[in-house]
Amino acid sequence: MSLRLALPLATLLLSPLTQAQSVYGERLEGFDYDFPVKTFSFDSQRQALEMAYLDVAPSGKPNGRTLVLLHGKNFCAGTWTQSIQVLSAAGYRIVAPDQIGFCKSSKPAHYQYSFQQLAANTCALLDHLGIARATLIGHSTGGMLATRYALLYPEATEQLVLVNPIGLEDWKALGVPYRSIDQWYARELKTSADGIRDYERSTYYAGQWSPDYDRWVDMLAGLNNGPGKERVAWNSALIYDMIYSQPVVYEFARLRMPTLLLIGQRDTTAIGKDAAPAELKAQLGRYPELGKAAARRIPQATLVEFEDLGHAPQMQAPERFHQALLQGLSTRKAPSAPPKP
Structure with a gap:
């Protein structure tokens, strides 16, 4: 009997060799979110662009508040599914955009990316929807964007929630080697399902894995290996x-x-960490220290730590995460006065 035939049926069914790799379009065509996707058309940097977004009405008694969910670098609006379900049931209106360059939104041939530009795009979307004031919830890279949005539009930002945000340290200033855009491009062309899974297991989920996560690996791998x-x-x-x-x-x-x-305490995310020398690499992405330092810098910060969770606590332990989130949303402090000049 051959080795292949001797393997258990479950092993054969799960083996990458027996599965056809999914392929999705440049704007994630072929991959469905759990909520209807809408499109906001606008002009930016002398070109017509389209931002995909979810706009989910409260399924519970409306409380009059809107939450804007900002995804991370390797995430999409669709990866907020569990959060949208919980928050909508609690009475919130949810708006979750795919930022330009991500997922189901336009991928421009040329674009000057800045957090200011993405914040302005998000503000334009909210203006289009008639939303004058909202709470921003940013995860990972979305945390950097939410911070920039709150700085640009403080009067429009009711509350800020940062979920394992990156950017709690300045990697460039710490000595992480520079990569040119061409070098990043060459690196991104090598993206594979196995590489995504290995990275997410170690960083996002603190060494754990659930079959539920495979859907999001498939999403990213199919996008990065499709015709676009x-x-x-x-x-x-x-x-x-x-x-x-x-x-x-x-x-x-x-x-x-x-x-x-x-903040999931077992997160170790740091951009460019893989290119850093060993002695520097060991000093990067220390979220138990970074979260506390951020809480000291932010005047009205409340810090909640998840001792055993990684970079994506909302996906790794959704019940615990959403309990803490809902409690934090309901116990807002009064805005502080701006500093005197």
Whole structure:
């Protein structure tokens, strides 16, 4: 009997060799979210763009508040599914955009990416929807964007929630080697399902894995290996350069709205960490220290730590995470006065 025939049926069914790899379009065509996707058309940098977004009405008794969910670098609006279900049931209206360059939104051939530009795009979307004031919830790279949005539009930001945000340290200033956009592009072209899974297991989920996570691996791998993979990789490279070169950590003291920090303590995320020398690598992405330091810098910060969770606590332990989030949303502090000139 051959080795292949001797393997258990479950092993054969789960083996990458027996599965056809999913392939999705440049705008994630072929991959469905759990909520209807809408499109906001606008002009930016002399070109017509489309931002995909979810707009989910409260399924419970409406409380009059809107939450804007901002995804991370390797996430999409669709990966907020569990949070949208819980928060909608609690009475919140939910708006979750795919930022330009990501997921189901436009992938421009040329675009000057900045957190200011993405914040302005998000503000334009909210204006289009008639939303004058909202709570921003940003995860990972979305935390950097939410911070920039809150700094640009403080009167429109009711509350700020940062879920394992990156950008709690300045990797460039710490000595992480520079990668050119061409180098990032070459790196992104090598994206594979196995590489995504290995990275997410160690960083996002603290060494654990659930079959539920495979859907999101399939989403990213299919997007990065589809017919638009060169355009996807190029936009990804531009976005990595934005993340590396545009720190927000120095401006935390300017945040005047109540801010909730939800931090998985076993997170080790740091952009460019893989290229850093060993002695520097060991000093990067220390979230138990970074979360506390951010809480000290932000005037009205409340810090909630999840001792055993990684970079994506909302997906790794959704019940615990959402309990803490709902409690934090319901116990807002009064806004502080701006500093005197």
